[in-house]
Amino acid sequence: xxxxxxxxxxxxxxxxxxxxxxxxxxxxxxxxxxxxxxxxxxxxxxxxxxxxxxxxxxxxxxxxxxxxxxxxxxxxxxxxxxxxxxxxxxxxxxxxxxxxxxxxxxxxxxxxxxxxxxxxxxxxxxxxxxxxxxxxxxxxxxxxxxxxxxxxxxxxxxxxxxxxxxxxxxxx
Amino acid sequence: xxxxxxxxxxxxxxxxxxxxxxxxxxxxxxxxxxxxxxxxxxxxxxxxxxxxxxxxxxxxxxxxxxxxxxxxxxxxxxxxxxxxxxxxxxxxxxxxxxxxxxxxxxxxxxxxxxxxxxxxxxxxxxxxxxxxxxxxxxxxxxxxxxxxxxxxxxxxxxxxxxxxxxxxxxxxxxxxxxxxxxxxxxxxxxxxxxxxxxxxxxxxxxxxxxxxxxxxxxxxxxxxxxxxxxxxxxxxxxxxxxxxxxxxxxxxxxxxxxxxxxxxxxxxxxxxxxxxxxxxxxxxxxxxxxxxxxxxxxxxxxxxxxxxxxxxxxxxxxxxxxxxxxxxxxxx
Numbered sequence: 001x002x003x004x005x006x007x008x009x010x011x012x013x014x015x016x017x018x019x020x021x022x023x024x025x026x027x028x029x030x031x032x033x034x035x036x037x038x039x040x041x042x043x044x045x046x047x048x049x050x051x052x053x054x055x056x057x058x059x060x061x062x063x064x065x066x067x068x069x070x071x072x073x074x075x076x077x078x079x080x081x082x083x084x085x086x087x088x089x090x091x092x093x094x095x096x097x098x099x100x101x102x103x104x105x106x107x108x109x110x111x112x113x114x115x116x117x118x119x120x121x122x123x124x125x126x127x128x129x130x131x132x133x134x135x136x137x138x139x140x141x142x143x144x145x146x147x148x149x150x151x152x153x154x155x156x157x158x159x160x161x162x163x164x165x166x167x168x169x170x171x172x
Numbered sequence: 173x174x175x176x177x178x179x180x181x182x183x184x185x186x187x188x189x190x191x192x193x194x195x196x197x198x199x200x201x202x203x204x205x206x207x208x209x210x211x212x213x214x215x216x217x218x219x220x221x222x223x224x225x226x227x228x229x230x231x232x233x234x235x236x237x238x239x240x241x242x243x244x245x246x247x248x249x250x251x252x253x254x255x256x257x258x259x260x261x262x263x264x265x266x267x268x269x270x271x272x273x274x275x276x277x278x279x280x281x282x283x284x285x286x287x288x289x290x291x292x293x294x295x296x297x298x299x300x301x302x303x304x305x306x307x308x309x310x311x312x313x314x315x316x317x318x319x320x321x322x323x324x325x326x327x328x329x330x331x332x333x334x335x336x337x338x339x340x341x342x343x344x345x346x347x348x349x350x351x352x353x354x355x356x357x358x359x360x361x362x363x364x365x366x367x368x369x370x371x372x373x374x375x376x377x378x379x380x381x382x383x384x385x386x387x388x389x390x391x392x393x394x395x396x397x398x399x400x401x402x403x404x405x406x407x408x409x410x411x412x413x414x415x416x417x418x419x420x421x422x423x424x425x426x427x428x429x430x431x432x433x434x435x436x437x438x439x440x441x442x443x444x445x446x447x448x449x450x451x452x453x454x455x456x457x458x459x460x461x462x463x464x465x466x467x468x469x470x471x472x473x474x475x476x477x478x479x480x481x482x483x484x485x486x487x488x489x490x491x492x493x494x495x496x497x498x499x500x501x502x503x504x
């Protein structure tokens with residue numbers, strides 16, 4: 001009897017792990033899309049609104065879903081004069097604190113890292129070019145993420161169950 | 173004295189400045205930062221180079237040399253991380269930061285159609301610390317009142333740069349607006365004051381709200397060209413006294429004329445060390461010859477000593493006086 005309960009637990013754990021992995025594959029393109037839209041909004045705020053960077057990030061963050069919302073708002077908070085941080089430091093700090101809550105990978109983080117070094121440091125045309133470049137790179141990542149999702153989402157679900165089954169078989 | 177401006181420096185430079193003696197820090201007038209060249213400060217009319225430990229010296233060799241990273245951070249902080257919002261400021265060559273302090277910038281200019289479009293590769297900064305010195309105008313204000321007609325006289329304040337024109341102007345605005353005339357017998361109420369603050373120096377406006385106390389009856393037109401601003405003020409805000417900094421162009425003189433004819437008292441400043449100096453500038457000399465101003469105040473300063481001379485409209489000397497309140501560089 002105890003054996004049976006153990007086997008069911010292992011199977012359930014394997015299945016859940018598989019579903020979690022599949023969920024991550026589904027979330028990544030969704031968050032990437034949201035990030036791209038956010039950067040495009042930032043471009044508009046800079047080119048037409050002349051909005052200062054901290055205000056723009058806060059405003060954009062307010063309209064986003066978690067976990068990107070916290071990321072943007074934290075970056076904006078760190079830019080307040082109390083911290084004495086530069087824009088680059090503020091964004092890096094927010095990335096280090098909150099990136100792990102997203103489903104995105106290091107490739108996307110690198111894009112934002114590079115962007116943080118130039119945000120706010122040049123005239124509008126220059127800013128727009130840098131943001132467009134970052135958006136381009138993210139779109140590339142998004143396409144790859146969608147491919148991964150198509151390839152691995154279902155497979156992860158089955159794989160979780162199968163690995164659970166394998167462990168049960170090996171144990172007994 | 174608040175040191176709010178210290179937060180705008182990158183840490184390396186802030187730590188050096190914090191090692192300065194308190195008295196020196198309170199009397200700082202300028203901090204000059206040039207990339208890869210010695211860090212310089214101006215206090216009480218004298219310049220010093222600063223070494224890594226906050227030590228003062230006149231020899232540039234031992235001084236701290238701000239790095240590229242320092243200047244990059246400084247620019248980031250003073251522009252509120254948003255240099256792209258500063259296009260107009262970069263065209264003019266300075267940024268006004270919270271507290272009314274002004275940061276002059278040099279670098280490589282980008283031209284468009286023969287005019288400066290903006291500044292790139294900014295490598296030199298001059299942080300001018302604005303000071304609000306209440307009572308800076310105590311000495312001069314009583315002479316500017318026309319007691320018979322109950323108004324303030326048309327006044328031109330002359331001085332070379334860095335002698336305290338703007339500080340004096342700010343205090344005049346405040347006292348006229350509050351109605352504190354420095355004379356217990358005078359029971360005049362405060363007057364409506366209009367300030368045209370082209371370079372955001374007099375009132376130190378942030379988002380349109382004055383950073384300095386310029387009085388309860390004072391309206392400030394921030395960042396507006398002087399000539400146009402004077403006309404706008406006259407038309408829309410019905411001021412009793414117009415206050416304007418650094419006039420000199422023909423259209424400024426025209427606007428001053430317009431204001432005088434509208435029955436508004438004008439207090440203006442101009443660069444120059446004597447009335448003769450401005451004779452060489454056509455727009456201003458016409459105003460002088462037509463006796464448009466009823467009073468001239470000439471400021472001068474030698475080290476800690478500060479003094480002023482007053483002349484009437486016919487350029488006769490009325491009063492010569494030494495320092496006002498203690499703290500020789502009150503007009504910094």
